[in-house]
Amino acid sequence: MIIDFHVNFNNYKDKIFNYYGFWHYKCPCCNTRNSFTRHGSYVRNLCLINLSGIQEFKIKILRLCCNSCETTHAVLPPEAIPYCIYSFSFMLYVFIEHFVHNKNILKLSEKLNTSFQIIYVFISKLSSQLNKCISFLRAFLAVQLDYSSSFKEVISIVSKYKDFQKDYLVYTKSVFMMTRNVLSRNIYIVAYSKPPT
Ligand SMILES: [Zn+2]
Incomplete structure (x- = not known):
């Protein structure tokens, strides 16, 4: 690939x-x-x-x-x-709406015309990658995050980081939010x- x-x-x-x-x-x-x-x-x-x-x-x-x-x-x-039909921009939008703007998952799924289960899958995957993401952000941006930081704090930083996807991939050698290894x-x-x- x-x-x-x-x-x-x-x-x-x-x-x-x-x-x-x-x-x-x-x-x-x-x-x-x-x-x-x-x-x-x-x-x-x-x-x-x-x-x-x-x-x-x-x-x-x-x-x-x-x-x-x-x-x-x-x-x-x-x-x-x-291996995923949802783009990075789609997932990031979901995370910003839910974690930063406190949008309800059911309402969000209706607005996006997708199932709420899909959104829970995204969140579960994010949860499993959160510490790796925090490590990356600490190393790359020297941000004040630690492993107890909330989804909201992490997503707020990611949402303003223009080259996040590229830098994350190069630095961690893995694709952010990819579900298959x-x-x-x-x-x-x-x-x-x-x-x-
Ligand atoms: Zn070859």
Whole structure:
């Protein structure tokens, strides 16, 4: 899996899916650089929060094949959380509404047209990652949090942290709020270096 922070949901089609040039990515399995060729695609759903509200999209995801070790890797835009149709922005919106603005979960689920059970799943996952998130925020931002800090305190900081998702992924080698565990060596993150032209 390759997560490219130089693209986004809106320009993914132009910059990734319809790109037939040279791929500069490094293979997450064998670390070989510049060895990819296009290798099919699949369609996935993605729930985003944008100016129009909550929208569910279908997006065609490109797969690349490493010519060196013959493994294939999906290239994901950063909004997508692997194996989950809900985007980072969607989950963060839920957390802000519930923990910071004290919105009731049932009312929130009605407003978002989703089940309240899904929101409880999000909260349960957040709860299991909260200490890791606090450790990250303490190390990266030197914020005054400790392991007894509330969801509200943590989410308030995350909501103002523009590059949270990217920095968290690079620093902790795991995707925030991902429900399935993928070994970190199987993710190649394109984050800080200049994008290929
Ligand atoms: Zn490889």
